[in-house]
Amino acid sequence: MSENPLQQIEHVTVIGAGAMGSQIAMVCALAGYDTDVVDIAQEAVDRAAEQLHSRMDRDVSKGRRTREDVDAAFERMTFSTDRDECAAQADFVIEAAVEDLTIKRQVFAELDAVCPEHTILATNSSNIVSSRVADATNRPEKVCNVHFFNPALVMKCVEVVPNPATSPETVETAMALARSIGKEPVQLKKEVPGFVANRLLGALRTEALKLYEDGVADYEDIDVAAKTALNHPMGPFELMDMVGIDVVYLIRLAEYEQTGDPASLPAESIREKYEAGEYGRKSGRGWYDYE
């Protein structure tokens, strides 16, 4: 293995300018990497830039970061809709687009065609394991999951998950990259949908939804119990609103596609909220009202 696995990593391209993608990119830029945030929609890219600027302004005003560090990070960032132009310069790609296997496979095949030979292609997905996209490329040994947590600017954990074809060098580089951006990476030994943290969270969420749907307690009270009895920073319903009820719904659907087990399907109340467009904070309403 190489002495310095990060030797070749200077340029990171993040695909997807949603909450996850944009914050992952910001973390990379703050750590000194030339970083792109790419999305198909100009509107999404503009919104990401605006939200990151206001988040960083707030951090500066609260003395958490210096103006110099933040300005330098933005200097290193490119907000773009030209994925191929960015990817052609990338040493490491982190895909944080929609949780849709068909789209991800297409994105990986197209990235494989334009990225340099050495580029590692990682997906931030926690539910679509990288072996399901690796075979759409000619470099399965350079494909893995690198999974961040929401909000990515704050949460320390990053799960690095190899597929059976991922090389030890790729894992080593992904772990080193995560450490170099101030995260505490956790290395999985094999693929499992949801990985470690979301499996733990999923068990809690499933139980919380069952208690609510069985009429045992209101969702507000279940949140209170999680916070005051277990010291969780947020209750499971507040957390669903932050992560996005659409994300929760799509994760369960993707899990069902893989397991075929009806127990994997989204809970009834999640399906209703998804169909009503009540996605949580991002849509102004989910379990709670944010208008």
Ligand code: CAA
């Ligand atoms: N983006 C960036 N930074 C944020 C943020 C966000 N959405 N929300 C909060 N912060 C930061 C800010 O710096 C904020 O300070 P300001 O409000 O002064 O700017 C600081 O955190 C403190 O925030 P709050 O006072 O609002 O609340 P808090 O002390 O409870 O911290 C929290 C917020 C860090 C989100 C905390 O509540 C927490 O850790 N919650 C649990 C988060 C969690 O479980 N994440 C995992 C989700 S699962 C997942 O991500 C996996 C997946 O695959 C979907």
